[in-house]
Amino acid sequence: MTQRAVAAVILAAGMGTRMKSALPKVLHPVAGRPMINRIIDTLAPLAPERTVVVTAPDHDAVRAAVAPAKTAVQQPALGTAHAVLAAREHLEGFDGIILVMFGDTPLLTEETMRAMAGAMEGPADPAVAVLGFRPEDPAAYGRLVTSGDGALEAIVEFRDCDEAQRRIGFCNAGIMGLDGRVALALLDRIGNDNAKGEYYLTDIVALARAEGRACVTVEGDAEEVMGVDDRLRLAAAERVAQRRLRNDAMANGATLIDPETVHFCWDTRLGRDVTVEPHVVFGPGVTVGDDVHIKAFSHLEGADVHATAEIGPYARLRPGAEIQAAARIGNFVEVKKAVIEAGAKVNHLSYIGDARVGRQANVGAGTITCNYDGFDKHHTHIGAGAFIGSNSALVAPVRIGDGAIVGAGSTIAEDVADDDLAFTRAPQTAKSGWAAGFRAGRQDRKNKNAK
Structure with missing residues (x-):
C-alpha cells in the first residue's frame, strides 16, 4: 500500500x-x-x-x-x-x-x-x-x-x-x-x-x-500498454487476455486439454482438478466446482456447476442453470433457469427450462419442458428418482412426483403422483401383410414407368 x-x-x-x-x-x-x-x-x-x-x-x-x-x-x-x-x-x-x-x-x-x-x-x-x-x-x-x-x-x-x-x-x-x-x-x-x-x-x-x-x-511490458483503436487491436487484446486467463486457470489446478481452443470470460471461476476439453466457451457468470469434467464443444453462461458434475459434449448451459454434485448433462442438452439436483441425468437431446429435476432422476432423450405459452414462463418439477421416458413433452406448469415414471413418447399436461406411471399414447394398430403389398405395388409402378 x-x-x-x-x-x-x-x-x-x-x-x-x-x-x-x-x-x-x-x-x-x-x-x-x-x-x-x-x-x-x-x-x-x-x-x-x-x-x-x-x-x-x-x-x-x-x-x-x-x-x-x-x-x-x-x-x-x-x-x-x-x-x-x-x-x-x-x-x-x-x-x-x-x-x-x-x-x-x-x-x-x-x-x-x-x-x-x-x-x-x-x-x-x-x-x-x-x-x-x-x-x-x-x-x-x-x-x-x-x-x-x-x-x-x-x-x-x-x-x-x-x-x-x-x-x-x-x-x-x-x-x-x-x-x-x-x-x-x-x-x-x-x-x-x-x-x-x-x-x-x-x-x-x-x-x-x-x-x-x-x-x-x-x-512496463510492451504487451500490457497496448492501446486498442481498431478491431484488429481489439482482437489482439482479446488474445492476450485469453492467454492470461488460461494460464491462471491452469496455475490454479485446472486441466485444459487444448488451451488455445478454450474461451474464458473475465469472471470465470474454475475449481481444482477441473478438466476442460477442447472448444469450450465460458460466457459471463460461470462458476465450476472441483473435479468437474466439461467435455468438448460445450457453452456455459450464467451457470453454477457443482463438484464432480459432468457436462457435455455439445451441452449448453444458459443463465440460471444450476448443476449439482455428480449430475450429468449430456450431448445436445440445453438447460436454462433450472436446477439439476445431485446425481440426476439429462444425457441426450433435451431442453430443460424453468424446471427442477430431483436427485437421481433420469430424463430420457428428446424430452422437453414446454415452459412458454406465448405470454408467460411456467415451472416444471420432476421429483427425486423419477424416470422420464424418451421423446416426452412436459407441459408446464406440471409436477412429476418422486419415483414416478413417464412412458416414452408422452405429452404430460397434468400432475403425476409419486410412484405413478403416466403415459399418453394412441392405440397401436397393425394391418397384417400391408407392408409387403405396399412394396410390391410401388415396385410394379416403378417398372411400368421405366418402360
Whole structure:
C-alpha cells in the first residue's frame, strides 16, 4: 500500500472512429468486460480515493457503465493535458498521487499501477512518473530520454528526435503519475503552440524539470500498454487476455486439454482438478466446482456447476442453470433457469427450462419442458428418482412426483403422483401383410414407368 492517497483519472473521451462502431470505443469488451471497466477493476486493489473518467459529451453510455465513478466531460477535445484538466473539479485540493491512464488500454496490470504509485513515493520525490516500454519495433513512438542515474530528462516525439534519440528503445506509453500538490498548476502552464493547437500532457515533464522537480520512469511490458483503436487491436487484446486467463486457470489446478481452443470470460471461476476439453466457451457468470469434467464443444453462461458434475459434449448451459454434485448433462442438452439436483441425468437431446429435476432422476432423450405459452414462463418439477421416458413433452406448469415414471413418447399436461406411471399414447394398430403389398405395388409402378 502507498502512504499517500491515490486518485485515478481515466481518459475516455476519444471518439474511436477507427472502430467503425456506434458503441463508444471504451465499451467494447475484452474477455466479456468493457475495456473501461477492466481498467477500473485493475485499479480497485489500490483503493483510489477518487476515480474520474473523462468522457465526450454524448457518451452517456460510458458514464452509466462506470458508475459510481465520477465523470467529467471534455468539450471540445483539445489534447491529453486538456482532458486531464476537464477533471479539475474532482482534483481540487487533492495532494496525493494522481494516476493518469487511457480507457483503451485494457491489459494494464495491478502490479504495474502499483509500481507507478510506488515510484511517486521514491526518494527523488518526483513531480511526474512516466510509464515506458520497449517494443520490438519502436516505430513512431515518443522516446524517453533518461540520464545515467535513470532520471527522466525529456519525452521527445519521434518526429522531433535526432538520430541518436531515434536509436533509443525506451518508449512512452502515455501513462503517468502526477504529484497532486503541483499537478494542476503545472497542467495550467502547458501551452498549445504546436501544429495541432492541442495541449499535450507530455509537456508536463519539461515544466516540472524547469522548476527543479525530479521526473522518473517505470518500465512496463510492451504487451500490457497496448492501446486498442481498431478491431484488429481489439482482437489482439482479446488474445492476450485469453492467454492470461488460461494460464491462471491452469496455475490454479485446472486441466485444459487444448488451451488455445478454450474461451474464458473475465469472471470465470474454475475449481481444482477441473478438466476442460477442447472448444469450450465460458460466457459471463460461470462458476465450476472441483473435479468437474466439461467435455468438448460445450457453452456455459450464467451457470453454477457443482463438484464432480459432468457436462457435455455439445451441452449448453444458459443463465440460471444450476448443476449439482455428480449430475450429468449430456450431448445436445440445453438447460436454462433450472436446477439439476445431485446425481440426476439429462444425457441426450433435451431442453430443460424453468424446471427442477430431483436427485437421481433420469430424463430420457428428446424430452422437453414446454415452459412458454406465448405470454408467460411456467415451472416444471420432476421429483427425486423419477424416470422420464424418451421423446416426452412436459407441459408446464406440471409436477412429476418422486419415483414416478413417464412412458416414452408422452405429452404430460397434468400432475403425476409419486410412484405413478403416466403415459399418453394412441392405440397401436397393425394391418397384417400391408407392408409387403405396399412394396410390391410401388415396385410394379416403378417398372411400368421405366418402360
